[in-house]
Amino acid sequence: MDLLHCMQAFVRVAESGSFCQAAQILEISSPTVSRQVAALEEQLRARLLQRTTRSLALTEAGQRYLKRCKTIFAEIDTAAAEAASAQSRAVGCLRLHTITEFGLEYLMPLVASYLEQYPQVAIDLSLTEETPALLEEGLDVQVTLSLGLPDSEFVAQRLGQVHSVLCAAPAYLQRHGVPDRPAALQGHRCIMLADPLYPQGWYFDKEAIFRFHNVLRVNQLEAACQAAASGMGICLLPSFIAAKALSEGRLLRLMPDRQLHPREVYALYSSRRFLDAKIRTWVEHLKTHLPGAFERHRLTLEDPRFWATQRSSLS
Template sequence: MDMFQAMRVFTRVVDAGSFTAAAQALDLSTAQVSRLVSELENHLQARLLQRTTRRLSLTGVGSRYVERCRQLLHELDAASAEASGARLKPKGCLRVHSITGLGTQLLAPLASRFSELYPEVNLDLSLSQRHPDLLEEGHDVVITLARVLPDSELVGQHLGSTYSVVCAAPAYLEQHGIPQHLNDLSGHRCLRLVDPVFGDSWTFSDKGIERQVRPSETFQVNVAEAMAQAAGAGMGVCLLPDLIAAKAFQQGKLVRVLPQHRLHERGIYALYPSRRFLDAKVRTWVEFLKEEIPKAFSGYQTILETPSYWA
């Protein structure tokens, strides 16, 4: 027996005053309504209604039970409306994970604009240098970088593209010279950015042949922003993601060297569990990023591709 269905039928019988009127309101037969009420009474082992040929009346137990039924059914309807409405109106807590550099430089600034558009969504943004398990850790969306997404049951939406560039501080280049060719890097202090997405080797494509440069052990760090600070202080030549490098270029702290080379080209993806019954807060966040991220990276990459006399 469907308890909630039986409770609805019982409540409608009480409100309508008869089995026949309740059956018409519920589009059921009178026999079906009578049977459901009888099954409910048998399940409860209590008589809820006194039946005569002319009228129905509630027993003491029935009077108390119908009020409880009304409360439970009201809560059930409210919960159902809230769950259904989640597909229609962006609302509630949106848990997003991103790698640190992308989160601090891009997603955190965009969060303010998203909150203005969707004030009923509470954005919970967590950042780290690792790849989390989306389902086990309870994230709604994971923003990640990849050449190609691995096969999985997750949905992956492409949001844009990113790459890394070789750069150094103007003061360092004045003192040590500007590398013009890949072989010149052997005469420079190459700093190591330890990155779980890109790795720590520099792989160049030179005339169709891949060549690797292994950074020195002089200095290494696992956060791109820290590497930008160290290179800006004149420690050596480094490899930085475009969104980190562009800001340092604008500030005059770093300039690009070997500008003919792009490394670590990756796609930016939003991962989430399913397209089926997609929550409105997830849908609007992904659509927002699909529009905003390409615009942001277009600006960064314009800065990176602008020639300088250091190149």
Template sequence: MDVLQAMRVFVQVVDCGTFTAAANSMNISTAQVSRLVSELESDLQARLLQRSTRRLGLTEVGERYLERCRSVLAQVDEASAEASGAHLVPKGRLRIHSITALGTQLLGPLAVRYGERFPEVNIEMSLSQRHPDLLEEGHDVVLTLARTLPDSELVAQQVCDIYSVVCAAPAYLDKYGIPKSIGDLENHRCLQLIDPVFGESWLFNDNGVEQRVQPGKIFQVNVAEAMAQTAAAGMGICLLPDLVAAKALQQGTLVRVLPQHRLHERSLYALYPSRRYLDAKVRTWIEFLKEELPKAMRSHQAILENALFWA
């Protein structure tokens, strides 16, 4: 027995006054109405209606059950309306996971602006260097960096491109000299930013020829902001993604080295489970990112291209 349907039939019988009138209003047969009410009473082991040839009346149990039915059905209808409208109106909790650098440098301010545009959405953001299991951990959107994406059932939207640059503190270069070529880096203290995409090496493309530089073990870290701070203190030369390097270059705590080189170019992707019945909060967040993040990245990259550099 479909309990919800039986409850709807019971309420309709009470409202309409007869089985026949209820059947006509619901476009089903009178026999179906009678059967569902009887099955409901049998399931409850309680009589809900007093029947006579001339009228129907509620029992005391039926009166209490009617109130419960109206409350339950109203909540079911509200839940159905909310779920079916989820693709139309952005609302509810939006669970986002992002790489740390992107989250700390750009996503905070963007989340504020998105929240102003869609005030019924509550944003829950987690940051880490790892790539989480989107479905198992319950994220709505995962923002990840990759050169290419492996085959999966997830939907991927390319948002923008990111690259890395070589930087050092002016004090370090004053003390140890300025590398003029990729080969000169062998004579310098190169710090290691552990990169889940490119690994431990710095991969240069010099006129179509790939050259690898292996950073030393003097300092290793997996968060770009920590690397920027260490390099600014004069510990050595580092490789930073553009979205982190821009702030340090603008403040003058770091300068570019070998500015003709862009390294480790990759794309930022927004991953989500399915295009079908896409929730409005997910759709609008991705549309917002595709609109705003490229502009923010262009601003950062303009700082890199115009920043003071040593060559």
């Protein structure tokens, strides 16, 4: 027995006062309507309608049940309308994830501007170093940094590329000199940032991988930046971490002709089909604004004022 169909048949009979009229409304036969109502009464073990050859009336139980049925169908209609509107109107809770420092630098400003544009959306932003399972964690969109297109069953929208640059504090370079090529790094104190994408060392090209006995190894981007800025050694930092320290003069860039350890930035979400409006508008927001943020950092990194050279004031 299809309970909802039987309930619908009962409501139509009760409202129209006739099995025949109910059948016409539902576009099924009168015997089918009669069987559905009878099956419903059997299921409930209660008589809902008093029937005679000339009249039809609701029992007291039928009156109560009719009221409940109408409430249920109203809720179903509301749920259907809300589900349909989710594709056209951004509402509800948007659950996001990315790595901590990338999120602080790039996503937090975009969260603020997005919420101004879509005030009916609430955002739950998770910033961790781990990469959680998108569906299992109930996430809507995950921004990932990878070597290429993620091997995933999810939709991946490319948002741009970031890379890393060699940096050191002015004080360190004054004491130890300015290396101008990969081979010149030998003998320098180096800070290693644990990087699962580039685990063996610093990749200058496919043939040249600089391996060293690091003075410090850390697994957190900001810690590596602080260590380098304090003069502990040379560090390879992602552009979005290095740009601020460079512009503030806490670090200087080495070998400015080299952009190392490229990472593709992608937004991952579950499906294109019936895409929720809050997901669609957030991804569009990222695609509109992230390239500009990447470009601002690129210009900072390419500013000669922040490069360490042999002819600089370091000597």
